[in-house]
Amino acid sequence: MNTNTYQRYKDPKTCFIPTCSKTDLKNPDLKFFTVRKELKERWCQMVGRKCPSRALFCCEDHLNFEEDLENYGQWISGAKPRLKINATLKNFSKKPLTAINMNMEDRPSTSSAAGMQVSHSIDSAIQCDKRIGVSNKYVMAQAKTQTRATQFRGRKIKERVIPSRMMQLPNTEESPNQSPSLFGTSNFDSSSSAQQEHIEKRGREHLLKIIANKPKLFLGLPKSFWWIINFIAQECSCLAFHIILTFFKLKNNDSFARMSEEFQMARSTIRLVFEKNVVVLSTYFQNCIYLPPLTEIKKKLPLAFKIRYSNVQCIIDCFEIQIEKPSDPEKQAQTWSQYKSCNTIKYLIGCTPAGYISFISQGYGGRTSDKAITEWSGFVDVLPLNAVIMADRGFKEIESLLSTKNGKLLRPPSVFANQKMLKKDVIKTKVIASLRVHVERVIRRIREFHMLKPHSVVNNKHIKYLDDLVIIACGLSNLQNPIIKDV
Template identity: 80%
Template sequence: MYISSSEDSPNQSPSLFGTSNFDSSSSAQQDTEKSVREHMLKIIRKKPKLFLGLPKSFWWIINFLAQDCRCVALHVIITLFKLKNNDSFARMSEQFEMARSTIRLAFEKNVATLSTYFQNCIYLPPLAHIKKNLPLAFKIRYFNVQCIIDCFEIQIEKARDPDKQAGTWSQYKSCNTMKYLIGCTPAGYIAFLSKGYGGRTSDKAITEKSNFIDVIPLNAVVMADRGFKEIESLLSVKNAKLLRPPSVYANKKMTKQEVLETKVIASLRVHVERVIRRVREFHMLKPHAVVNSKHIKYLDDLVIIACGLINLQNPIIKDC
């Protein structure tokens, strides 16, 4: 068994459960034993993407927010940690050695501030930039596609109000949800995000109520799945084209060309699904996270923060 001597460095790494130094000297213990919070921040600082969703090269953003937005750096970390891991405030109280009420207030106070900042990371790039970063699979036939859209849902607690229950009920998910329209470039950059709507709202209604039509430029080409076939009339205002798989009819067999086109579009549309999978890496935004009723009012801001962080991460498509 290894027993440390007085010659060992006083800065040796501590164990999570205490020090590994068996020296009975109190001064040695004070040098080697660190608080749980210090240890927690150390491992977060080492792997911020794993614990916060923030790439290591963008760690400076935490200090920037602390200075520019007058936030406490530790509170910014706590907010991102809650979004990424969805730990309870009780567990976080132990992890960060802070009162549970302080943890909760830090989270609730900083969500809107962080959302305002990360909203700037979500925008539709110019067409020239989109084409410059176009994945190889798009370059042959679908080089004009500027945006791929889809909707995703997040389960929430069942509301007590019957009207809210009905409005958030999702027939597709068989539970109460908030539903978001998301759009990304062919390279996987999140270019659009709507606010949340009740799970009962149709894809067409969300597209119409959100400002998506205002965001896309004239003559844009938008790719989507069959569920968005009714938005063609909305896109016509901008003379935009909807690119989607051919419709399927009960008494009509698809031609070989239609089958091939369906497969190709499906293989390209998967890029937006990969983006949504990244959103799901934030545990508060998992499909069946069952967001607490007290936190539903923060959900729009949390989705914006997650999408902003995703745009700072490595590209979804590597062959751009």
């Protein structure tokens, strides 16, 4: 057997079993093994002693190397031994707790104060035993107040008599379902498990109550439309709590690990709930995004449009959302945005002059031009005949697409490098820019959902759900108050 020695602790290693007095100083040939944290409490209860917070050691007389060491082969070769979590003690006799070994540790202390406390406690306990007639069979008659590490002379301390009620021994056979805690002994049985579940349920209910009081802050849903959660749950055969989880993730973009602590659920469960309900909610909120008839648009037309541009039906623009850099070089090139200088997904959005979202396209790579998205997204197909569209300068090439439905494009006049703009063009540019800003306000409202922020860096696993998330955000935005109050 390997006889390699390990680095010695400052204090000698002593077998933690009260009836075994072997140490590595008296018995240098014996092997001492560190007791695992998982075994300390159970073994101390078996041998009848208090479980201290310091490290404990067990000599080889109470162990079987081949059965109790999980790295027996490596230990023979010189590795540090490690006990199995199900190791068992052998060749020991249980010693009942007394008033002395219940309040002190059997390990000699290296501090002078601890040495004087041990001596004083033993002398007082012996006198008390004689006074009240308690057998001192297990009381230590002699105690070392000086060791090789503690060469000192303790000062005299006035002795105190231990009251008889302190000599009453507690029941040493503690229940296996009890363990010490900061608030006394706690029972880890079926009742405590049920109590823990009850506490978690109350915490979840408290959080849901806070969300219900301010749903727009936590979910992006106006309080007047809180009823829609139960309505969707009945129509789509899903749980209202799962819908709240999905809205919460979209609005706050908390990690699944953080949400598991907030809602007292497993992280994997929250992820599955989110991925499942995103598709369901997208199908429902798709019905909230449509282009109203021209008569309805004119009824809610803002005052700024009534003067010159009362026939405008839709204002369009594009916005981008940053994603993680794809591992595929081809996808990196397709999603690279020269404008944002990062990998993005690009969307075309259209709204009425009053700010109602009437169109949202699918996601395209960041390098896709505005004209290509307008053509591929099917935006022209949803427009009625003779529609008037307002856009930025970047959409000047879509006039040919609108001509198929006899549509008209309102945009600021083009700017040339060597040509000065006319006064009327400058005025027209300012007027259109002041009216087109409403679509920017709509996009800003969508950005309030933190998963859709410009630099939210959407995880590659969630890119396939990004179109559904944008549809849900647009539907929730349409349920909020109009962006323009004077309609």
